[in-house]
Amino acid sequence: MGDGMESAGPSELVEDLFRREWTHLVAALVRLLGPAQLALAEDLVHDSLLSALQAWQLGPPDNPKAWLLQTAKHRAIDRIRRDRRFEAARPELGSEWTLARAVELALSPEADAENQLALMFAICDEALSPETHVTLILRLLCGLSAAEIARAFLVDVQTIDRRLHRARTRLEQLSELGDPRSAAELRARQPSLEQALYLLFNEGYHGASAEAPLQPATCADALRLAELLLSLDAEARPRVHALAALFCFNSARLATRVDDEGVFLPLGEQDRSRWNRDLLERGIRHLGSSAEGATLTRWHLEAGIAFEHTRAPSVRETDWERIVAYYDALLGLAPSPVVALNRGLALAELQGLDAGRAALAALADEPKLATYSFFWAGRADIERRAGRNVEARAFYQRAAVCARSAAERRSYERRLREFELCSVRRPDR
């Protein structure tokens, strides 16, 4: 009864095997069959995963990855044999002599980076919105379901389904994915691709999703895809290194951003000894390589700011002068109310609370900040530190209303409770 099986035990699966293989196989099949067959490629891969679900109920095989690859390969070959359409598009798929070899080459690990890059560039089409780029990347290159994406963006599944449908329809008009190494019109999309990865990372970092496990994975995906981009354009490489450095520094702090009770912790209260050393070092290497270019980009400045935070032993001992200078430069390069807000907060550290208060009050008419919780939380923190509890309380209440995640809202509610405790105690003294 189960003899032998007990002692052997089930082999453990790599935690994100299905997600990684999904990405690898979808990118490979879309490249092989053409973007017009996007839905078919997704179905073939999903069916292979479902086969594994059936076949591995007693435990995974010795080489789960090879098993999935073989299954996907056989499914693809069967499907191509039954359909004459592919022959017209790609003659090598029409002959028994070359079919298996063509599929094998497409699915080989060596082709993976190219396939994913080609898919990324195709996704970052000017005709689609930046929001749609991120949605498609989350679906095709990170393996999230429409329901998971909807939870991340705090919208209903129908909205994501519609967005994916429109984007798929657009992609399906392409005859092939194209090669980002040689096609200049694809390479022109690199800035929108970088922007999409930046948004992708932020979705993981500041995302609205209450389900924490998705977030580190999303941040890790953004870093992985940025590092893939490094293999491409030598000229753009310093810029991409800066972006990767930014992702590394922020990822290193992910685990300390929420406490054991699921409450968002501000920088000053995070346990710096728990920041991820490996990621910090990887970030420093990227930052070093980012300095090789002639132009200073937004990513350079943001990575510089993140680096200053990670290398300081405490909030007090942070080089605020340098950070304010970076924010000044950033305001010149990519002005936005959020950058101005962060500059104001840095100014409060450098020049004192009055300077910070004035900088933030000057932004009060920015429509974008009216519902931005970090704006109200920033104002609240300044008033709390200045001992102006009435003002602070009103700002924290406003922040709690605008909070995008439960962890964030709870952190403001915690502050509000602290005020209540103070005001209850005070008359006793």
Add this chain to the structure above:
Amino acid sequence: MAKFMYIFRGGGYATPGALSPSELQQHLSRWNDWTNGLLKAGRHLGGQPLAHPPTGKTLRGRERSVTDGPYAESKDLVSGTVIVEAASLEEAAQLARDCPIFELDGSVEVRPVLQVPNG
């Protein structure tokens, strides 16, 4: 101890596309935990998962008329069987309660296997 057959219907097998790769892998890992629990307790005597996507042929009646494919709605599709050992039908049903198929709205039919008396 008597033998019982679990007949699985529906579940992940019947909901293509709804789950993400990560969710599928987590679901698989719960299947492995459940199956290994039964194996460790010496209750699991072997299983027969069926291929996905569900294909097959059905032969029917004296005419042996043949139709392609399994003959059921997807939620009623049999996805596999397992033989377990249990003291009673009640205990066999109890052992099935933790099967992950219920997370995806599937079903487990528990049937006593005919015991042929030793002649």
